[in-house]
Amino acid sequence: MRRAIAGAFALVLATFFVISNLSARGNDETAAEGTRESVIGVIDAISPDSIHSFDLKLVSFGTRHTMSDTVSPTRGIGAARRWIESKLREFASSNPNFEVFKDEFTQPVSSRISRPTNIVNVYGILRGTEGPSGRYIVLSGHYDSIVGNFMDSTADAPGADDDGSGASLVIEAVRAFTSSGFHPAANIVFLCCAAEEQGLYGSHHFAEMARKNGWNVVADLNNDIVGGTRGGNGVLDNSEVRVFSESLREVTIGERKIPASVFGYESDSPSRELARYINEAVKMYLPGFNTDLVFRSDRFLRGGDQISFNEFGYPAVRFTEPNEDYNHQHQYVRLENGVQYGDLPQFVDPAFVAHVCRVNGTAAALLSLSPSQPQDPVMMVDKLEYGTRLNWKNPHSAGVSGWKVYFRETWQPLWTNWVFVPDTSAGDDIEAILPELSKDKYIFGIAAVGKNGVESPVVVPLPGR
Numbered sequence: 152m153r154r155a156i157a158g159a160f161a162l163v164l165a166t167f168f169v170i171s172n173l174s175a176r177g178n179d180e181t182a183a184e185g186t187r188e189s190v191i192g193v194i195d196a197i198s199p200d201s202i203h204s205f206d207l208k209l210v211s212f213g214t215r216h217t218m219s220d221t222v223s224p225t226r227g228i229g230a231a232r233r234w235i236e237s238k239l240r241e242f243a244s245s246n247p248n249f250e251v252f253k254d255e256f257t258q259p260v261s262s263r264i265s266r267p268t269n270i271v272n273v274y275g276i277l278r279g280t281e282g283p284s285g286r287y288i289v290l291s292g293h294y295d296s297i298v299g300n301f302m303d304s305t306a307d308a309p310g311a312d313d314d315g316s317g318a319s320l321v322i323e324a325v326r327a328f329t330s331s332g333f334h335p336a337a338n339i340v341f342l343c344c345a346a347e348e349q350g351l352y353g354s355h356h357f358a359e360m361a362r363k364n365g366w367n368v369v370a371d372l373n374n375d376i377v378g379g380t381r382g383g384n385g386v387l388d389n390s391e392v393r394v395f396s397e398s399l400r401e402v403t404i405g406e407r408k409i410p411a412s413v414f415g416y417e418s419d420s421p422s423r424e425l426a427r428y429i430n431e432a433v434k435m436y437l438p439g440f441n442t443d444l445v446f447r448s449d450r451f452l453r454g455g456d457q458i459s460f461n462e463f464g465y466p467a468v469r470f471t472e473p474n475e476d477y478n479h480q481h482q483y484v485r486l487e488n489g490v491q492y493g494d495l496p497q498f499v500d501p502a503f504v505a506h507v508c509r510v511n512g513t514a515a516a517l518l519s520l521s522p523s524q525p526q527d528p529v530m531m532v533d534k535l536e537y538g539t540r541l542n543w544k545n546p547h548s549a550g551v552s553g554w555k556v557y558f559r560e561t562w563q564p565l566w567t568n569w570v571f572v573p574d575t576s577a578g579d580d581i582e583a584i585l586p587e588l589s590k591d592k593y594i595f596g597i598a599a600v601g602k603n604g605v606e607s608p609v610v611v612p613l614p615g616r
């Protein structure tokens with residue numbers, strides 16, 4: 152064990168930060184120039200016109216109901232998924248690091264599946280330098296659609312917003328990442344999910360496959376209903392997107408599972424830290440656009456593919472437009488008393504979808520360039536003391552520039568302060584001592600800072616002896 156930060160040094164730093172109450176990551180001045188350029192290259196490649204054309208194409212298949220026609224070249228889920236695959240292959244042809252796959256299975260009869268049904272997730276992987284055993288970042292949206300009667304597989308179900316917006320966002324993200332020549336360290340997966348509306352079957356199968364394959368999925372950024380800027384409540388808002396993240400139920404220490412509330416860690420799940428990371432990324436790269444963090448896994452009475460990733464132990468968030476319009480979701484297309492019902496393209500704002508796509512692109516790009524998180528972080532509780540001792544392992548043989556120890560008062564939603572712990576000589580065990588900061592008053596978290604200036608998401612240390 153080596154102490155990367157001396158007691159007196161920490162005392163000075165910690166006092167300074169407490170008094171000045173500096174905000175956490177206000178900017179990324181430390182990011183290497185080339186790094187920032189490559190992230191901006193992705194952002195700049197994202198086009199509302201392109202997103203609009205993808206969404207119109209998806210709508211043109213009439214219905215993308217999970218049990219709809221699979222043979223017709225122009226109508227139904229089969230034509231839709233073949234088009235998505237062909238589009239991804241088109242982008243793969245100009246980027247040798249991008250590969251296209253299908254995750255295909257037969258779903259047996261269930262409450263929303265009336266006959267055994269072939270279900271196909273279509274996805275591509277932009278290979279990172281870490282290779283197949285490295286980290287995976289997933290961008291997802293579902294391409295199936297539905298109307299009022301969820302078993303009706305023949306009626307028009309345009310699904311322009313739910314979730315043509317999310318699926319076209321994912322396809323556009325592929326175009327932006329592959330055409331801008333972005334080179335990630337971690338692998339980036341672009342996933343067009345099937346059968347979300349029938350019970351999250353596609354994403355469940357995909358997350359299960361990832362788990363079986365031992366994929367280290369560090370984030371799923373799920374996009375579902377990300378196109379509307381005028382809510383059924385009359386509110387017009389194109390300035391922000393909601394980001395849903397689950398709370399933490401329990402922590403595992405050795406053999407024991409302990410309710411997170413014992414430590415006040417309910418708001419520090421890996422998914423919540425991912426949401427905070429996205430929030431900071433947007434502040435750095437997309438000024439003028441906001442993330443509205445919602446500290447629950449989804450809206451009432453609703454669910455989404457991020458839940459499948461959470462079920463398999465992966466961090467995941469859901470992006471959704473700020474104000475929904477229920478007249479344009481899961482509705483038969485019809486005019487009734489002068490009111491237009493149906494999930495039609497005229498209710499999707501491609502400029503807004505492009506904003507959300509840039510949020511995804513920024514977060515995925517930074518995550519893919521960040522170092523791995525500190526490993527096995529522990530907050531020592533072997534005796535009563537006034538300060539805080541933390542230790543963790545460095546997962547990087549090549550080294551990082553250092554570590555940020557974040558802290559906030561327990562009632563704060565976001566990280567408010569940090570102390571930088573420089574990475575000094577060789578050694579994989581790091582210890583930080585913060586004699587002025589009581590572990591009883593604050594929540595602590597640790598992020599790795601790469602030599603390129605990019606940070607990992609924060610990980611919260613578990614109590615240990």
Ligand SMILES: [Zn+2]
Nearest residue numbers: 313314375376
């Ligand atoms: Zn949906």
